Amino acid sequence: MIRFSIPPKSPCTNPGNKNQIYFPTVYYSIGPIADFIYVFQIWNLILKLDRCNSAAEMEPSNPHDILDQIRDLDLVDYLASCGISPQRIRGNDFWYLSPLRHETEASFKINRKLNRWYDYGIGKGGNLIDFAIIHQGTSIKELIKNISGSGNLRPHRIAFPETQHHADHKMEIIGNVSLRSDSLMRYIQERRVSISIADEYCREITFRVRDRSYLGIGFANDHGGFELRNPYFKGSSSPKDITSLLSGNKEVMVFEGFMDFLTFRTLNRGIGPDSVDFVVLNGISLFGRALPKFKAHEKVSLFLDNDPPGKNLTQYAVSLDPKFNDQSGLYDGHKDLNDWASKIGLKPYRTTRRLNHRQ
Known part of the structure; x- marks a missing residue:
């Protein structure tokens, strides 16, 4: 159980019941993923007491103290209490299948040293409060009640500057050539994407993370x-x-990820930059950055994921202007366009491997 304490004569204590907390309206900024200030009221929050302690031994704290203590809880322990286990552990990095969306490759990371999470698929991260609000769809009041009753969570006792959190995700690009790796070629074909289409839009990138080098398909952003x-x-x-x-076309097609874009181009060779424009969000959190690009277009076709974040964003976009239209029905029952193509076994046009590589 988490214990909170403030001076006994605090005006926040309910004089009619010492086991209740009375909080006036509180204004509090919630972590790095919040772009606005949450305004909340917490009334009559019943604190559970240890059986070995009397009610007089527990005295409630102010809201900031409570949220600070919750924020410092160990994230790995918290996910374990939710039944979520890591797929792999490398040093301080715990990698999970994202609890916030459907995926088959672990891209949700907790750095236990920093006690921070980051979901590479949506480009968001933060502390325990940020995660719980998104994951549980809960209010601050319910979050405090739920965590206050958990006896198996322990504080993360080391605090680090936020700048270290950002530095932890940096990688160094050390190679950039045309696609040529056999393993990457096979991966592209397994994803039902034409090699010639991938070669048109992608590069073979060598990148270094913590003194180790890796090879990947690179899709450049703006x-x-x-x-x-x-x-x-x-x-x-x-x-x-x-x-x-x-x-400068009248229609623009919008994709959440670049694999969906490559899939579309593979399956629709006749629809290209001569007839339509394309925007790849590289994560739904960047939709706001893309909006100004659509001002000159008469039609905006959305090929977003069929998961809750994708559907919510699609509904939001459609509500903005009639020129936004939802195309996700084309792959209904599947996570996204690439998943649909992969599951139904569509095969891309087979191409011979290039003899002359672009540098």
Whole structure:
């Protein structure tokens, strides 16, 4: 049980019942993923007492103290209490299948040293409070009640500056050539993408993380960063951004990830940059950055994921303007366009391997 304490004569204590907390309206900024200030009221929060202690031994604290203590709880322990186990552990990094969306490759990471999480698929991260609000769809009041009654969670006792959290995700690009790796070629074909289409839009990237080098398919964004994929890794290099392929057409097609875009181009060879524009969000959190690109278009076709975040974003976009239209029905019953193509066994056009490589 988590214990809170404030001076006995605090005005926040309910004088009619010492086991209750009375909180006035509180204004509190919740972590790095919040772009606004949460305003909440917590009334008559019943604290559970240890059987070996009397009610007089527990005195409630102010809201900031409670949230600080919850924020410092160990994230790995918290996920374990939710029945969520890591797929692999490398040093301080615990990798999970994302609890926030469907995926088959672990791209949700907790750095236990920093006690911070980051979901590479949606480009969001933060502390325990940030995660719980998204994962449980809960209010601050319910979050405090639920965690206050948990006896198996322990505080994360080491605090680190936020700047260290950002530095932990940096990687160094040390190679950038045309696609040529046999393993990456096989991976592209397994994803039902034409090699010639992939070669048109992607690069073979060698990147270094913590003195180890890796090879991946790189899809460039508008600011020089890359979305990176291989059979065992899904991530991105800095800076994170959208990818705009604009030629001044009246229609623009919007994809959540670049594999969906490559799948579309593979299956629709006749629909290309001569007739439509393309924007790849590289994560739904970047939709706001893409919005100004759509002002000149008469039609915006959305090919977003069929998971709750994707559906919510689609509904939001459609509510903004009639020119936004939902195309996810084309792959109904599947997570996304690439998943649909892979599951039904569509085969891309087979191409011979290039003899002349672009550098």
